[in-house]
Amino acid sequence: MGTSLQHHGAETSPPPVCRFAPSTTGPAHLGTLAAALLCWLDARSRGARLLLRLEDLDPDRCRPEHARSLLDDFTWLGLDWDEILAQRTLAAQHEAALDHLEARGALYPCDATREALRAIGRRAPDGGFAYDNRSRERPLPPGGWRACHEPIRVALPAGTFRPFDEGGLDLAQEPALAFGDPVVRRRDGAIAYQLAVVVDDAASGVTRIVRGRDIAPSTATQAALQTLLGLPAPVYRHHLLLLEARGGKLAKTHLAPRGAALGLSAPRLCGQLAACVGLLPAPEDCTPTDLLRTFDWQRVTTIDRVVRWQDGQLDATPADP
Known part of the structure; x- marks a missing residue:
């Protein structure tokens, strides 16, 4: 007669799976890094598995050198990933x-x-x-x-x-x-x-998506496609955007963060980005791991920010509603 094995204690749910999915059409800019930082903090604060998916399907605009540059930028800032996938x-x-x-x-x-x-x-x-x-x-x-x-x-x-x-x-x-x-x-x-x-999200088992508010209008279209394909629906969180002075979303050509052009260390820029999105009351040198200790979405502003460089400082002001 076989032995019946019983599991004692509460069932544990698998950890969430999150992803950050930048396009490889150019180097990172401040908006890319702010979005990557918020996604990283969200995932690490809840013990989630975090995937970096490099979106490279556009044959006209995607380049391997841009993919390498993005990876370098994220590493420079202090972000890490559980899996990197093209x-x-x-x-x-x-x-x-x-x-x-x-x-x-x-x-x-x-x-x-x-x-x-x-x-x-x-x-x-x-x-x-x-x-x-x-x-x-x-x-x-x-x-x-x-x-x-x-x-x-x-x-x-x-x-x-x-x-x-x-x-x-x-x-x-x-x-x-x-x-x-x-x-x-x-x-x-x-x-x-x-x-x-x-x-891609279903193939990687993604259950949670943190991304900029510019993608929010497309979410229902994606939900309709999930229904057609019989795929599960992730939980979404759409966050603020960093805007250029004229009001448009920062693009790959705006305020690229690394190198001599800005002359900032990674901790200095990390602190300025954190203050920009509301995680710090004022800029101070820090790392993503430092921010993780007190990370809470309640502290992240919901209002888009217009960003400018002024005397080596990231100046961020609320965007007009």
Whole structure:
């Protein structure tokens, strides 16, 4: 007769899995480092596994030297990762997702140009132009999506999606109307962002996503794709953005942090970033590990900051509402 083994004590849940996923289209800037720091602090404060995913699917803009530069910048600041992975290594999962969507009859070719979307004239929640789903009835060519030489879109399910944002941001949206069906494979064959991000997160078992508020309008579209693909929904937290003086989000060409241009040590810049986002009352030299001891999202400002360099100091002021 076999022995029955019983487990005594409370069941333990697996640790959360978090990720930071910068695109490899240029070097890090202050916004990149602030976002990486907040993601790192969130993950390390809760004992989560933390993945760095280098998004490198855009053949026109992504470069290996930018990937190396990002890694150097994160190491310089004092951030570490439990796993580092290049997005292009998930190609098999991307293709399997397209096969799944094709089997559901959800894919269709669409040759609508940006000019055509502007002519429609309907603004999407992110400020761009929405697509009116005009080509939904077009079939894929014989041979399916692999034989298609046009951009491919996916027909999103109708209805409102309500992803959960831990910071209280309202993400409810009917993405099939608000944005229209997204492109999932580009004309050049590259997998488009909206599909790649949900497939990649599921492939790595990501359960928690901390990212900038600029991505928030896309979250319902990603929730719709998760539903189509039968993938689990992570918990989201969208944080403030660092803006340039003219009001736009910092880009790869704005305020690159490392090197002689700024002349700051990593602890000096870390302290200035921490003060900028509200984790310190005033700048002081510190490391990410120092900040971890008292990290709390309640201390992080929810108001975007306009940043400028002035006399070797990072000047951050609240953005206009």
